[in-house]
Amino acid sequence: MLPAFKLLEPNTIEEACRIALDTDGMFLAGATDIFVAMHGGALFPETLISLAKIDALRDIRKTDQGIFIGALTPHRYFEFNQVMKTRYTAIHEGCAQVGSPQIRNRGTIGGNLCNGAPSADSAGPLLVFDAVCVIVGAAYERTLPLREFYLGPKKTALRKGELLKSIYLPEPVSRSASRYIKFTRRNAMDLALLGVSAYLALDDSGGIADARLALTTAGPTPIRAGEAERRLIGHKPCDSLFSEAAAIAENESLPRTSWRSSKEFRLKLVKSLTEKALREAFERI
Amino acid sequence: MDWRDVTVYVNGDEYTKTIPVQMTLAEFLRDELFLTGTKIGCNEGECGACTVILDGVAVNSCLVLAVHADGKNVLTIEGVSEGELHPLQQAFLDAGAVQCGFCTPGMIMTAKALLDRDPAPSREVIRKEIEGNLCRCTGYNRIIDAVEKAALMLQKR
Numbered sequence: 001m002l003p004a005f006k007l008l009e010p011n012t013i014e015e016a017c018r019i020a021l022d023t024d025g026m027f028l029a030g031a032t033d034i035f036v037a038m039h040g041g042a043l044f045p046e047t048l049i050s051l052a053k054i055d056a057l058r059d060i061r062k063t064d065q066g067i068f069i070g071a072l073t074p075h076r077y078f079e080f081n082q083v084m085k086t087r088y089t090a091i092h093e094g095c096a097q098v099g100s101p102q103i104r105n106r107g108t109i110g111g112n113l114c115n116g117a118p119s120a121d122s123a124g125p126l127l128v129f130d131a132v133c134v135i136v137g138a139a140y141e142r143t144l145p146l147r148e149f150y151l152g153p154k155k156t157a158l159r160k161g162e163l164l165k166s167i168y169l170p171e172p173v174s175r176s177a178s179r180y181i182k183f184t185r186r187n188a189m190d191l192a193l194l195g196v197s198a199y200l201a202l203d204d205s206g207g208i209a210d211a212r213l214a215l216t217t218a219g220p221t222p223i224r225a226g227e228a229e230r231r232l233i234g235h236k237p238c239d240s241l242f243s244e245a246a247a248i249a250e251n252e253s254l255p256r257t258s259w260r261s262s263k264e265f266r267l268k269l270v271k272s273l274t275e276k277a278l279r280e281a282f283e284r285i
Numbered sequence: 286m287d288w289r290d291v292t293v294y295v296n297g298d299e300y301t302k303t304i305p306v307q308m309t310l311a312e313f314l315r316d317e318l319f320l321t322g323t324k325i326g327c328n329e330g331e332c333g334a335c336t337v338i339l340d341g342v343a344v345n346s347c348l349v350l351a352v353h354a355d356g357k358n359v360l361t362i363e364g365v366s367e368g369e370l371h372p373l374q375q376a377f378l379d380a381g382a383v384q385c386g387f388c389t390p391g392m393i394m395t396a397k398a399l400l401d402r403d404p405a406p407s408r409e410v411i412r413k414e415i416e417g418n419l420c421r422c423t424g425y426n427r428i429i430d431a432v433e434k435a436a437l438m439l440q441k442r
């Protein structure tokens with residue numbers, strides 16, 4: 001059995017936020033991270049606030065400009081949904097590579113972000129689609145670009161009593177495509193040694209109108225490689241340009257050495273995978 | 286301890302029990318209902334031996350609270366046969382996909398969830414779908430053979 005805890009199961013977002021304000025309870029979504037840590041003796045929460053009964057956190061709502069996706073939406077949705085496959089391809093590729101089908105059926109997009117891991121497979125792809133976090137407190141709602149959501153390893157901008165309600169994804173422009181490459185030691189059930197997400201949009205003359213790059217496990221948090229993006233915008237896409245941008249991305253990253261990989265190897269990966277991700281995103285347009 | 290009353294529908298039968306909240310679904314099935322076909326291997330979502338089908342989707346029952354199965358349908362290995370062996374069970378035997386057998390119940394539940402959704406998956410799709418089920422005996426090829434065989438048997442029905 002899991003270490004003993006008190007289970008609270010609020011029915012509404014407001015109730016959940018109020019409980020989080022008044023207790024030291026921890027929010028529980030798909031449990032695929034929290035229970036692993038609890039089974040392993042690394043986490044002993046006194047109170048868990050289960051979000052399972054709050055259906056509002058599963059809402060998916062399309063608007064003219066984009067789509068709101070409830071924080072409790074499981075990875076499996078992004079793996080199978082046609083709009084995700086065709087319009088938000090990198091997000092589809094990221095979520096389809098989380099753990100296993102069993103994990104993807106339970107694990108949620110909100111949990112993947114709030115867990116704060118620098119290796120989160122959904123984080124990089126969401127960053128290149130300029131995702132916005134919709135955050136709720138007991139009596140208010142605020143929005144925050146995902147770029148500003150991560151403060152450090154396992155640290156997010158969520159304050160006590162706040163909950164990630166949904167992710168807003170702006171509609172990508174028509175001549176655009178994306179690619180997520182996850183580098184792992186084996187093909188399944190592994191965390192990214194390094195992840196690169198690329199998004200490219202072309203103008204009418206075939207030049208790069210917009211370029212976005214995100215790196216995961218290349219620093220204490222998932223990051224955007226802003227300098228490399230600026231090098232790309234306004235130029236004609238070609239291999240030498242992609243290679244130059246990749247070298248800039250390598251300079252922008254701050255990976256560390258862990259048991260999974262050395263810092264030096266991760267830097268080499270940033271260079272080669274960024275080139276590859278840009279090339280393959282471009283080929284998809 | 287924090288206790289709850291739950292009613293879970295397992296393999297079509299209704300069970301009502303009073304259980305502590307920290308009990309996992311895997312423990313509920315094995316220790317409360319004595320349905321020991323569901324195996325506990327790693328107890329942290331890596332090995333897939335505890336896979337069951339919860340409201341139509343495959344989950345690691347070691348990472349689901351039993352109280353979160355309240356009011357839901359659970360299908361375990363004990364519930365897949367319909368009088369005679371299910372085509373997946375028969376195909377696993379025919380293809381030599383069972384060696385020590387510890388991974389087999391979880392493997393079959395994952396495969397069943399796949400075939401319920403996609404009746405004619407490619408070998409590549411099967412291989413990807415069983416990525417969360419470890420087998421240390423067979424080398425996986427015969428398991429993939431078995432799932433393909435079962436898919437054909439089910440299509441002929």
